[in-house]
Structures are given as structure tokens and as C-alpha cells.
Amino acid sequence: MMKMSRSALALLSLLLPLALQAFPQPRHLSVGLLNQVTSFPISGYPQLLRQYHPGIQGSLSWTWKEKGRMALIQEAHLGYQYHRHVQHGISLYSSFGPQWRFGNWSAGLALAAGYWHSIPTDGVYRSKGDGSFERTMRFGRPQLVGGFQLQAGYTTPGLTQWFCRIESLLQTPFVPGYVPVLPLNRLHVGVRIPIQFKQPLILP
Numbered sequence: 001m002m003k004m005s006r007s008a009l010a011l012l013s014l015l016l017p018l019a020l021q022a023f024p025q026p027r028h029l030s031v032g033l034l035n036q037v038t039s040f041p042i043s044g045y046p047q048l049l050r051q052y053h054p055g056i057q058g059s060l061s062w063t064w065k066e067k068g069r070m071a072l073i074q075e076a077h078l079g080y081q082y083h084r085h086v087q088h089g090i091s092l093y094s095s096f097g098p099q100w101r102f103g104n105w106s107a108g109l110a111l112a113a114g115y116w117h118s119i120p121t122d123g124v125y126r127s128k129g130d131g132s133f134e135r136t137m138r139f140g141r142p143q144l145v146g147g148f149q150l151q152a153g154y155t156t157p158g159l160t161q162w163f164c165r166i167e168s169l170l171q172t173p174f175v176p177g178y179v180p181v182l183p184l185n186r187l188h189v190g191v192r193i194p195i196q197f198k199q200p201l202i203l204p
Contacts, residue, residue, distance in 0.1 A: 026060040030163070032190015036081050036089075039185050041147075041168035048166075048187045055081030055089070057188065069101045073108065081186075088119040088140070089171075095149055106153045106161070113146035116171055145171050147184075153192070161192040 034055040037047045057079030065072040074096045081089040093114020100107055119140030147169035155161045165188040172181045 024062050024064070026195060027063050028061040028161070028192045029195050030059045030061065030075075030161075030190055030192035032057055032163070032165075032188045034079070034081065034186050034188045036083060036184055036186045038083070038086070038182060040183050041185065044183070044185050045166065048185055053081065053083040053086075055079055055186075057091075057190075059192075061192070071099050071101075073097065073099050073110070075110075077112075077114075083121070085121055087121055090117040090119075091115070091145060093145055097149070099151070104155050106151075106155065108149075108151045108153075110149045110151070111147075112149055112167065112169065113144075116143045116145040117141070118143050118171070143171055143173065145169050145184075159194045162190075163192055164189050 034057055035048055035051075036053045036055060037044065037051045039045075039047045057077055059075045059077045061073055061075045063071050063073055074094060076094050077091065079089075079091045081091070083089065091114065093112055093116070095110040095112035097108060097110030117140050147167060149165055149167045151163055151165040153161045153163035165186075167184075167186040167188065169184045169186065170181050171184055
């Protein structure tokens with residue numbers, strides 16, 4: 001198993017630079033604050049205004065195709081979120097979908113999927129069989145996350161865009177055999193700024 005892991009890591013280190021070279025240059029950098037609640041999609045959205053579990057997220061975006069008012073946008077997201085009594089969440093995932101422009105306003109939707117690292121806030125303990133307990137999973141556990149996004153934005157004359165995004169995700173496996181899937185709703189508010197390279201982005 002260790003040999004396979006090392007081989008996979010070596011292959012990834014070789015292929016990742018080639019994959020990044022195939023991408024177009026990123027068009028925008030965004031950063032925003034978020035609030036997250038545990039609730040069902042759509043019907044649980046009102047809870048985003050009644051509960052507060054904070055986080056922060058940064059993103060890079062690429063434009064794959066533009067035609068008229070529509071563009072296909074992909075974003076790579078890296079974020080941290082704290083849910084009291086539940087978990088610290090570190091997320092690294094991507095979203096892809098269309099966006100439409102209406103003057104200075106824009107709207108879009110996207111599908112999202114990627115990696116989530118969950119660290120329980122109150123710890124997980126295991127019985128040692130002698131009446132005492134030891135803490136386990138100090139560094140959390142890897143999980144998958146996926147769902148969809150709805151977004152609206154307003155672009156100022158300086159090409160800075162202020163955006164608001166609602167996101168519904170499924171985190172799995174949250175607690176295997178007990179809560180296999182945890183539904184999450186997130187509200188993002190942030191700013192997206194254009195980035196430009198004076199020369200082609202060349203990786204070593």
C-alpha cells in the first residue's frame with residue numbers, strides 16, 4: 001500500500017504541471033466570508049439568517065467559453081469553516097457552470113465537487129477496555145463533498161465584482177453507519193477582482 005501511494009504521488013507530481021499548463025490563465029481572484037448551517041437544500045435556506053457558523057474562502061476562476069452574454073466559468077475554491085460543536089472544515093473543490101451578464105449584473109449556477117477534511121471540534125474518544133478513554137482522529141478524516149451553487153453579482157466600472165452565492169453541499173461519509181451524509185447550506189459574500197499576466201504563465 002505504501003509503495004502504491006508513493007507511485008501515485010510521483011505520477012501526480014509529473015502530471016499536475018502538464019495539466020496546469022493546459023488550463024487557460026486564471027481571469028479572476030476572489031475572497032469572501034461565508035456562513036454555514038446543517039440543513040436540507042432550499043427548505044433550509046432561512047436558517048442561514050438565524051444561525052452563524054463562520055468561514056472564509058478564496059477562489060481562482062477560469063473562463064472556458066464566452067458567447068454573447070453567457071460564459072462557462074470554472075472556479076477552484078480553498079476555504080476554512082468552523083461549526084461549533086460539530087467540526088472544523090478545510091475544503092478544496094471545484095465548481096463549473098454557466099454565468100449570464102445583464103449590464104453590470106450577472107447570475108449563474110454551477111455544480112461543485114471535491115475534497116473536504118473534517119476535524120471534530122469536541123474530539124472523538126475510544127474506550128481502552130479498562131474504564132478509561134483515549135482520543136482518536138486528532139487530525140480529522142478525509143471526506144468528499146459535492147452539490148450545486150446559485151450566484152448573483154454586480155460589477156463596478158473598475159471591473160471589481162461583488163457577489164453573493166448560496167451553496168448546497170453533501171458531505172460524506174460524515175459518521176459511517178450513523179450519519180453517512182451531512183447536508184450543508186452555505187452563504188458566501190465577497191469580492192472578485194480581475195488578474196492579468198503581462199507574459200504567459202510558465203511553470204518550471
